[in-house]
Amino acid sequence: MTHKRTVTAHAGEQSISFSREFEASATLVFEAHTDAALIARWTGPRGTQLTMREFDARTGGSWSYLIVGSRGEWGFHGSFHEVTSPSRIVQTFEFEGEPGHPTLEVLTFTDIGAGRSRIDGLSVFLSVEDRDAMLSGMDSGMDENFDRLDELFAANAVT
Amino acid sequence: MTHKRTVTAHAGEQSISFSREFEASATLVFEAHTDAALIARWTGPRGTQLTMREFDARTGGSWSYLIVGSRGEWGFHGSFHEVTSPSRIVQTFEFEGEPGHPTLEVLTFTDIGAGRSRIDGLSVFLSVEDRDAMLSGMDSGMDENFDRLDELFAANAVT
Numbered sequence: 001m002t003h004k005r006t007v008t009a010h011a012g013e014q015s016i017s018f019s020r021e022f023e024a025s026a027t028l029v030f031e032a033h034t035d036a037a038l039i040a041r042w043t044g045p046r047g048t049q050l051t052m053r054e055f056d057a058r059t060g061g062s063w064s065y066l067i068v069g070s071r072g073e074w075g076f077h078g079s080f081h082e083v084t085s086p087s088r089i090v091q092t093f094e095f096e097g098e099p100g101h102p103t104l105e106v107l108t109f110t111d112i113g114a115g116r117s118r119i120d121g122l123s124v125f126l127s128v129e130d131r132d133a134m135l136s137g138m139d140s141g142m143d144e145n146f147d148r149l150d151e152l153f154a155a156n157a158v159t
Numbered sequence: 160m161t162h163k164r165t166v167t168a169h170a171g172e173q174s175i176s177f178s179r180e181f182e183a184s185a186t187l188v189f190e191a192h193t194d195a196a197l198i199a200r201w202t203g204p205r206g207t208q209l210t211m212r213e214f215d216a217r218t219g220g221s222w223s224y225l226i227v228g229s230r231g232e233w234g235f236h237g238s239f240h241e242v243t244s245p246s247r248i249v250q251t252f253e254f255e256g257e258p259g260h261p262t263l264e265v266l267t268f269t270d271i272g273a274g275r276s277r278i279d280g281l282s283v284f285l286s287v288e289d290r291d292a293m294l295s296g297m298d299s300g301m302d303e304n305f306d307r308l309d310e311l312f313a314a315n316a317v318t
Contacts, residue, residue, distance in 0.1 A: 014173055014283065057252035060213070060221030060238055078239035079219055081251040081261050090261050092240040092251060102240050106285065119281050124173065124283050126265065 003150065007139055014131045015124045016138065020146050024153040026109040026117040027130070028085035032149055032158050033057075033107065033155075041157070042148040045069060058083050061093070093123070101130050161308070166298055173290045173296065174283045179305050183312040185268040185276040189245035191308055191317050192216075192266065200316070203308040204228060204300075217242050222250070237261070260289050300304065 007018045022029050034057035040050040048069035055063045057080060064077035075096035079110045082090040087109050094102040108120045125131040152158050181188050191197045193216035199209040207228035214222045216239060223236035231304045234255035241249040246268050253261040267279045283292040311317050 012171070015285075059223070060223075060236075062219030062238070064219075077219075079221070079240050079251070081238050081253070090251070092238070092249070092263065094240070102263065102265075104251065104261065104283065104285075106261075122261065122285060124285055126174070126263075126281060126283055 003146070005143065007142070007147070009135050012128060014126070014128045015122060016131060016135060017123075018121045018142065019118055020121075020142075021112065021116060021118045022146075022150065022153060023116055024158065025115060026111045027086040028153065028158045029111045029117050029119060029149075030089075032152065033089060033109075034083065034085070036101055038152070038158060040065070042152055043067070045144055046148065053077075056080070057089075098106065101126060101133075103130070103134075162305070164302065164305070166301070168290065168294050171287060173285070173287045174281060175290060175294060176282075177280045177301065178277055179280075179301070180271065180275060180277045181305075181309065181312060182275055183317065184274060185270045186245040187312065187317045188276050188278060188308075189268045191311065192248060192268075193242065193244070197311070197317060199224070201311055202226070202238075202304055204303055205307065212236075215239070216248075260285060260292075262289070262293075 004021045005019065007016065013105045019028065028096070032042065036052045036055040040052055044050050044067040048067050051066045051068065053064040053066060057063070057070045058084050059080060061083070062079040067074045076095065077094055078092040080089070080091050082088060089107040091105050092102050093105050104124045109117060110120065111117045162244045163180045164178070166175065191201065195211045195214040199211055201255050203209050203226040207226050210225045210227065212223040212225060216222070218239060219242050220242070221236070221238040226233045236253055236255065237251040239248070239250050241247060248266040250264050252264050263283045265281045268276060269279065270276045284293065
C-alpha cells in the first residue's frame with residue numbers, strides 16, 4: 001500500500017514542508033515520535049542500529065542519538081521546544097557530521113478519519129543554502145523511515 | 160556613545176540578521192546572556208520587571224521568563240539547542256502572547272580588539288509572514304535592551 005506523501009520546497013525559500021498519511025491514529029503516530037524505544041525501531045536506514053543517548057520528550061527537554069551502520073556512524077541531537085500530546089512537536093535538529101547547521105522543525109499530528117492520520121511537517125533552515133543542501137536526500141530518507149514506521153503499525157507494535 | 164548596530168531583513172526571506180558592538184569582551188557579553196540574574200537586569204523595556212521562571216543555560220537546557228510592566232505582562236520561553244562558552248548560543252524563542260510562532264536564534268560572540276566585541280545574530284521564522292510581523296518592533300526593542308546592557312558594562316556590573 002502506498003501512503004500519500006508530499007514534499008514542498010519553493011525556490012529561494014529556506015524551508016521545507018511535507019505531509020504524510022498513516023494507517024494509525026494521531027495518538028499512535030505521536031507516540032511513535034515520543035517513545036525512545038519506538039523511535040529506535042523506525043529511524044535511520046534499514047540495517048543500521050539506533051542508540052538513544054538522551055531522550056526527554058517534554059517541552060524544554062532534549063534528545064540525542066547515534067545511528068551505526070556498516071559504512072559508518074552518524075550522530076544527531078536537538079532540543080524539544082514544545083511537546084503537546086498528541087498534536088504537536090516543535091524541536092531543533094542538528095547532524096553532528098556537519099555541525100553549525102541546526103534546523104527548527106514543527107510536526108503536527110491530525111486524525112483524518114477511519115483510524116487514519118496525517119503528519120504535517122515544516123523544517124526551517126538558517127539559510128537557503130542549508131535548505132538546498134538538505135533537499136537532495138530528504139525524500140528517500142523520509143520515505144524509508146516512514147515505510148519502517150508503517151510496518152510497526154501493521155504489526156501492531158505501537159499501542 | 161553610540162554603538163554600531165545593523166539589522167538586515169531582505170524582502171521575501173524568513174530571517175532577520177543583526178550585529179551589535181559592545182564595550183566589553185565577548186566573554187562578558189556571553190556571560191550577560193547566560194546568567195539569569197544579569198539577563199533580568201537588561202531584558203525588557205525600562206520600568207518593567209523580569210522574573211526568571213526557568214533558566215538552564217547549557218546545551219539541551221531550557222529557559223522561561225515573565226516580564227511585568229504597568230501595562231501588562233508578557234511571557235516568553237524557549238530551549239537551548241547549543242551553549243558554547245564564550246562564542247555561541249543557539250536557542251528557540253516563543254512569545255506566549257502569540258503562541259505557535261517559535262523562532263530559532265543563533266548568537267555568535269566575537270572579540271574585535273581593544274576590549275570590545277560584537278554579537279552577530281540570526282533569527283529564522285516559520286514563515287515570511289511571521290518574520291514581517293516581528294520586524295516592525297524589533298529595532299526599538301533590541302536597542303533598548305542593548306542600551307540597558309551597555310549601562311551594566313559601564314557600571315562594571317558584569318564581571
